[in-house]
Amino acid sequence: MGLNDEVGRRLKELRQGADLSLSELARRSGVGKGTLSELEGGRRNPTLETLYALTTVLGRPLSAVLDDPPSTGRASAAGVSGSAVTAVLVERYEDEEAATDVFRVTIADGATQESAAHAPRTTESLMVLSGTALVGLPHAPRTAGPGAHAQWPADVPHVYGAPHGEVHGILFVRYPKDGPHR
Structure with a gap:
């Protein structure tokens, strides 16, 4: 199963688990219903911005729709890109207080990306x-x-920007569990 298929399957499972219709998730996230349908069907490449919009509404970390991190500790080849940032899930850590996603990121030379608010x-x-x-x-x-x-x-x-050349880094995204995250 490819990245698009896996992301689509997980999105659909999360949407149904939240008891949301395709139309309602599209409305709440600002993602077009046709785009969401194509994502769930594995027929569209997901962007980082779109996946964050959807997972924020679903109350889940981004890693909930991405491939599981490899058990070897090395990043998988599959990543998701936004307008400036490419992110590859490396690790997901969870305890009673929070879920933390760890990504290997690249910010493109001269690019800037504005990310919407998360949970x-x-x-x-x-x-x-x-x-x-x-x-x-x-x-x-x-x-x-x-x-x-x-x-x-x-x-x-x-925002993320790389005004003077490509940037490589490790991004930690921490989602506290006292909210809707599971």
């Missing part, structure tokens, strides 16, 4: 491996270079 109290932290990233809140982004990190609230719109 309440979600935070993100980027550890930069190479390049210089501009990340965080749109009105006050933080700069982080190789070996540095930045952390920001992700329950509000936030």
Whole structure:
């Protein structure tokens, strides 16, 4: 089963588990009903922005619709891309307080991506491996270079940018469990 098929199957299961119709999930997420139908059927490539819009409404972390991280500790080849960011799920950690997704990310040279708000109290932290990233809140982004990190609230719109060359890093997305996340 390919990435599109797997993502589609998981999206459909989560939607049905939340007792939402295709139309209702489309309305709440702002994703077109036709797009959602094609995603669930494995006939459309998912974008990072679209998957975040859907999983936020479903009250689930992004990893709930992606391939399971490999047991070898190495990132799988399958990733999901947005307008500037490509993310590959490396690890998912869960305890009684939160679920944390760990992604190997690349921010494209000269690109900027604005991400919509995630579920309440979600935070993100980027550890930069190479390049210089501009990340965080749109009105006050933080700069982080190789070996540095930045952390920001992700329950509000936030940005990723690579103004001076491609950036490689490790992104941690923490979803507290006192909300709708399971």
